[in-house]
Amino acid sequence: MPRYIMTADLRRCIGCQTCTAACRHANATPPGVQWRKVLDIESGEFPDVRRSFVPVGCMHCADPPCMHVCPSTATYQRDDGIVGINYDLCIGCGYCAVACPYQARYIVHKAEYAYSERAGANEVARFDPNRMSVAMKCNFCQDRIDAAKETGQTPGVDPEATPACVNSCIAGVLAFGDREDPNSNVSQLLAENQFFRMHEELGTDPGFYYIFDKK
Amino acid sequence: MSDLKIPPGRVTPWHQTNWDWRAACNFIGGGTGTGLLFFSTLAAGNADNYRIMALVALALIGGGLTCVWLEIGRPFRAINVFFHPQTSWMTREGIVAVPVFLCGLAAIWFGGGVFVGMAALLGVLFLYCQGRILQASKGIPAWREPKIVPLILATGFVEGAGLATALFAVLPGEGPRWLASVLLGALILRRIAWTLYFKAIEKNGLPKNAMDVLRPFGAKFEMLGQLAPEILIVSGIFYGGVLPGLTLLAGIIAVAAGWWLKFTIVARAAYNQGYSLPVLPVRGQGEVKPGIKPGWTK
Numbered sequence: 101m102p103r104y105i106m107t108a109d110l111r112r113c114i115g116c117q118t119c120t121a122a123c124r125h126a127n128a129t130p131p132g133v134q135w136r137k138v139l140d141i142e143s144g145e146f147p148d149v150r151r152s153f154v155p156v157g158c159m160h161c162a163d164p165p166c167m168h169v170c171p172s173t174a175t176y177q178r179d180d181g182i183v184g185i186n187y188d189l190c191i192g193c194g195y196c197a198v199a200c201p202y203q204a205r206y207i208v209h210k211a212e213y214a215y216s217e218r219a220g221a222n223e224v225a226r227f228d229p230n231r232m233s234v235a236m237k238c239n240f241c242q243d244r245i246d247a248a249k250e251t252g253q254t255p256g257v258d259p260e261a262t263p264a265c266v267n268s269c270i271a272g273v274l275a276f277g278d279r280e281d282p283n284s285n286v287s288q289l290l291a292e293n294q295f296f297r298m299h300e301e302l303g304t305d306p307g308f309y310y311i312f313d314k315k
Numbered sequence: 316m317s318d319l320k321i322p323p324g325r326v327t328p329w330h331q332t333n334w335d336w337r338a339a340c341n342f343i344g345g346g347t348g349t350g351l352l353f354f355s356t357l358a359a360g361n362a363d364n365y366r367i368m369a370l371v372a373l374a375l376i377g378g379g380l381t382c383v384w385l386e387i388g389r390p391f392r393a394i395n396v397f398f399h400p401q402t403s404w405m406t407r408e409g410i411v412a413v414p415v416f417l418c419g420l421a422a423i424w425f426g427g428g429v430f431v432g433m434a435a436l437l438g439v440l441f442l443y444c445q446g447r448i449l450q451a452s453k454g455i456p457a458w459r460e461p462k463i464v465p466l467i468l469a470t471g472f473v474e475g476a477g478l479a480t481a482l483f484a485v486l487p488g489e490g491p492r493w494l495a496s497v498l499l500g501a502l503i504l505r506r507i508a509w510t511l512y513f514k515a516i517e518k519n520g521l522p523k524n525a526m527d528v529l530r531p532f533g534a535k536f537e538m539l540g541q542l543a544p545e546i547l548i549v550s551g552i553f554y555g556g557v558l559p560g561l562t563l564l565a566g567i568i569a570v571a572a573g574w575w576l577k578f579t580i581v582a583r584a585a586y587n588q589g590y591s592l593p594v595l596p597v598r599g600q601g602e603v604k605p606g607i608k609p610g611w612t613k
Contacts, residue, residue, distance in 0.1 A: 111596050111598065139326050141607070150601070151598075152596060154592065165453040167402075168402040168403065169402070169405065169448075169451050169452070170399060190388075191390075192388020194388075195403075195448075197333040198333055198452040198458070198585070199453050201453050202588070203454065203589075203590075207333060209388060232388075233389055296594060299588060312595075313596065
């Protein structure tokens with residue numbers, strides 16, 4: 101069984117936020133909700149300062165605290181490692197949101213629009229009432245992964261079967277693929293480079309790997 | 316981690332927005348209610364007093380659960396809360412709440428019998444579930460500390476004993492003489508539980524903003540919420556004949572301090588994890604540098 105993960109090469113990221121925009125476009129998320137966002141971290145003191153850009157979002161943990169605490173079983177984990185939400189089961193209690201150490205979950209109670217108090221034509225067309233007052237987050241564009249099973253395409257290689265954020269990345273920062281396959285793009289990247297995972301000490305076994313230097 | 320200066324912003328922990336005062340009220344009502352249910356079993360003395368005390372206890376637990384119901388996004392799907400007993404402490408709390416109310420109401424109806432003891436023990440289980448709900452919240456460092464569980468249990472017992480003490484001021488007859496000593500013992504246990512909890516969060520680190528809430532709170536809580544009722548109870552033991560209101564006042568303060576404690580931890584100190592990097596990546600010709608954990612005490 102595959103274990104889908106994402107990698108971010110922090111040496112390459114320029115903080116352009118194209119992944120954020122692509123995600124919002126692909127998933128029609130409302131204003132203020134960013135399933136994929138890029139942190140802009142300035143650290144140090146002049147003249148020894150450093151700026152780091154760090155894509156974050158749901159880490160699709162192998163041991164996801166959000167799933168364990170969910171009282172309704174709305175949050176589930178697929179065999180391929182993707183953590184998803186069944187919007188029809190979720191009661192919007194927010195327990196998953198306080199259990200997630202990556203601040204990856206959002207609950208929106210009121211429809212808001214990007215440019216005015218009224219919805220634009222595209223916002224009307226793509227409004228999903230099932231996502232109101234329930235938890236939502238990145239799902240690794242799982243519909244594309246599922247479609248790949250029918251078409252025979254390879255997630256992380258074929259764009260149609262790859263998350264929108266990865267497809268859009270202009271600097272080749274983000275990569276997606278099967279960690280269980282030693283020949284996959286992500287396995288190769290992790291074999292050739294040094295990496296870390298965020299808040300690993302919390303025991304969540306996150307599925308998002310940050311590359312920071314060559315081996 | 317190196318202590319590099321990071322401008323405040325979205326990288327540092329911020330106050331979570333999903334659980335507000337309504338969630339705090341669940342822990343307040345649930346803790347006091349189950350504590351009172353426990354002590355009403357031991358201290359009521361007769362069926363009439365038990366009925367009143369147990370009714371107040373169930374009203375508090377029910378009030379807390381109602382607050383949670385008002386907070387959830389899809390209240391008409393609330394039945395789904397029972398779907399995940401395998402791992403969810405919220406489901407377990409909900410499942411335990413049902414027999415707490417059934418046994419409590421049966422005990423009130425019959426005014427005694429096996430239901431009284433069952434309601435009290437199930438109430439303690441409900442209280443334990445509440446502690447574990449907080450501990451399982453991995454995204455909130457002030458909640459996930461394991462020593463929060465004995466703290467929630469201890470303050471529940473203090474609040475129960477305190478409210479029982481206060482209720483005897485309006486109930487017919489006198490409460491048992493040992494109740495004040497039990498309240499004093501529970502207060503000492505809460506003091507120990509608070510001290511252990513605070514030492515643990517100091518040792519393990521916490522978002523600075525959460526510590527800025529808890530440190531000054533702790534100083535006031537130890538004086539006003541702990542020492543004051545302890546002195547009042549001891550004074551009541553020696554001078555109770557002259558000043559009969561001392562123990563009553565101690566009970567009220569002990570309950571109020573428990574509510575203050577839970578409101579502070581649940582509603583005010585609920586800063587999330589934020590983001591951190593174990594190392595700073597190579598950029599261009601640079602080299603790997605020590606990581607950062609902005610907005611944390613350590």
